[in-house]
Amino acid sequence: MAALSVSGFAEGGFRFVGFLPAKAGARAAALRELADERAALVFYEAPHRIAECVADMEQAFGGARELLIAREMTKLHEQIVRLPLAHTAAWFAADANRLRGEFVLVVEGAPAGEAVDAHALRVLELLLSELPVKGAARLAAEITGAPRKALYALALERKGADSPPA
Incomplete structure (x- = not known):
């Protein structure tokens, strides 16, 4: 406690x-x-x-x-x-x-209305391996019904984590 x-x-x-x-x-x-x-x-x-x-x-x-x-x-x-x-x-x-x-x-608990379920996250990760961030987020939102803005933010975060430090 x-x-x-x-x-x-x-x-x-x-x-x-x-x-x-x-x-x-x-x-x-x-x-x-x-x-x-x-x-x-x-x-x-x-x-x-x-x-x-x-x-x-x-x-x-x-x-x-x-x-x-x-x-x-x-x-x-x-x-x-x-x-x-x-x-x-x-x-x-x-x-x-x-x-x-x-x-x-x-x-911290998942934010209200911005939660992206595990399925949407998996779809986003698969699309990110083949597409740019904007396209991957748009398609993932279309496929899963998850919020596009939340998926876009996650896609930027994922791509940033995968990029080698400058």
């Missing part, structure tokens, strides 16, 4: 998920099921799986969703940080000690 309280995400309620499955495929499937949840999502995670878990969260929820990482709650080395999912890999990579301890993760 302490992590949820400091997250600022609980205005639309919350859903306690607990530990996700340890196997990558099952974890990714569980996260896809939660992608459209409008309530804040609360997870526990072990240090040896934290990096893979937040990477899977970014894939399932998109990089723009906010994540609160609460590490070592109520202990000497307690650390709380809130950042977009797209920035979590860099945050963990900046200091190896950040991968230690017990974790509570709180993910």
Whole structure:
């Protein structure tokens, strides 16, 4: 409850998920099921799986969703940080000690009216492999009925993540 309280995400309620499955495929499937949840999502995670878990969260929820990482709650080395999912890999990579301890993760709920379901996201990813951003977003919206603006924003984010740093 302490992590949820400091997250600022609980205005639309919350859903306690607990530990996700340890196997990558099952974890990714569980996260896809939660992608459209409008309530804040609360997870526990072990240090040896934290990096893979937040990477899977970014894939399932998109990089723009906010994540609160609460590490070592109520202990000497307690650390709380809130950042977009797209920035979590860099945050963990900046200091190896950040991968230690017990974790509570709180993910911001899906925005109202802008949620893109897992099917629309998969269609968008397939189209992005063959088409420019604008065309991929337009076709994905036409095929799935998802909001074109939301798909376009996700397409820009995905293309930006795939581009090599300059």
